[in-house]
Amino acid sequence: MRLRDNYRQAVKKFQPKPSYVANSLKAFFIGGGLSVVAEVLRAQFRVNLPSLAAEQAVLLLFIGAAVVLTAIGVYDEFSQFAGAGSTMLITWFANSLTSAALEHRSEGVVSGIAGHMFKVGGAALVYGIVAAYLFGLVYFMR
Amino acid sequence: MEYWSAFFVGGLICGGAQLLIDYKFSQIQVVIGLVLVGVVLGALGVYDWLVDIAGMGALLPMSGFGYWLIKGVIATTEQNVIAAGANVFRLVGVEIVAMIVLSFFTALICKPKG
Numbered sequence: 001m002r003l004r005d006n007y008r009q010a011v012k013k014f015q016p017k018p019s020y021v022a023n024s025l026k027a028f029f030i031g032g033g034l035s036v037v038a039e040v041l042r043a044q045f046r047v048n049l050p051s052l053a054a055e056q057a058v059l060l061l062f063i064g065a066a067v068v069l070t071a072i073g074v075y076d077e078f079s080q081f082a083g084a085g086s087t088m089l090i091t092w093f094a095n096s097l098t099s100a101a102l103e104h105r106s107e108g109v110v111s112g113i114a115g116h117m118f119k120v121g122g123a124a125l126v127y128g129i130v131a132a133y134l135f136g137l138v139y140f141m142r
Numbered sequence: 143m144e145y146w147s148a149f150f151v152g153g154l155i156c157g158g159a160q161l162l163i164d165y166k167f168s169q170i171q172v173v174i175g176l177v178l179v180g181v182v183l184g185a186l187g188v189y190d191w192l193v194d195i196a197g198m199g200a201l202l203p204m205s206g207f208g209y210w211l212i213k214g215v216i217a218t219t220e221q222n223v224i225a226a227g228a229n230v231f232r233l234v235g236v237e238i239v240a241m242i243v244l245s246f247f248t249a250l251i252c253k254p255k256g
Contacts, residue, residue, distance in 0.1 A: 031156025136215030
């Protein structure tokens with residue numbers, strides 16, 4: 001434990017200080033802008049579809065866009081620039097599945113693509129499902 | 143008006159998450175925390191109100207994913223152990239299936255860049 005603390009203090013001098021305000025403002029404006037785009041799309045879908053189906057259609061459009069952008073290699077640069085403005089959205093999940101599958105393509109179709117697809121995104125899925133199941137049972141017993 | 147509330151709710155979630163990432167935590171920890179926050183607030187009924195005022199601004203972040211996980215479980219008529227397990231994917235299943243199918247065919251067709 002003391003070794004770890006010493007290492008952290010020694011390394012801290014050489015690390016660049018993150019610029020908190022600039023990064024947060026970038027994430028704020030990009031996340032908010034994407035939310036407004038989603039809201040406009042929902043208003044368009046809402047004309048013909050019921051409420052839940054319209055929301056699902058908008059999310060499917062975002063997922064499709066994230067997968068296509070990952071496939072042509074643009075998403076990485078956008079994600080580097082936007083920070084949490086893109087990684088906190090549902091597009092992070094689509095990007096993590098697609099990039100893991102692409103990365104392990106060379107190991108084969110079964111053990112490469114299918115086996116490694118949930119390498120990063122599976123963590124969010126595991127915690128979400130466990131928490132939802134337990135909280136659902138607690139909700140029923142109330 | 144609803145566009146402004148969507149902008150502020152979505153932006154505040156992303157900006158706060160960026161602050162947490164810069165401060166101490168890693169990115170995957172913040173994402174998991176956001177999903178858990180969505181599940182807890184959805185079970186308490188707070189997130190219904192947030193979705194009412196902000197629309198997609200609350201559904202597009204990963205907390206909306208957690209909210210739909212818990213909403214699929216609790217917003218049904220039959221409430222027992224077996225139905226809870228069957229209904230976890232009732233709302234988010236379409237997204238997860240779309241993601242898996244799209245990424246599978248993308249990995250088959252494309253070559254990795256960089």
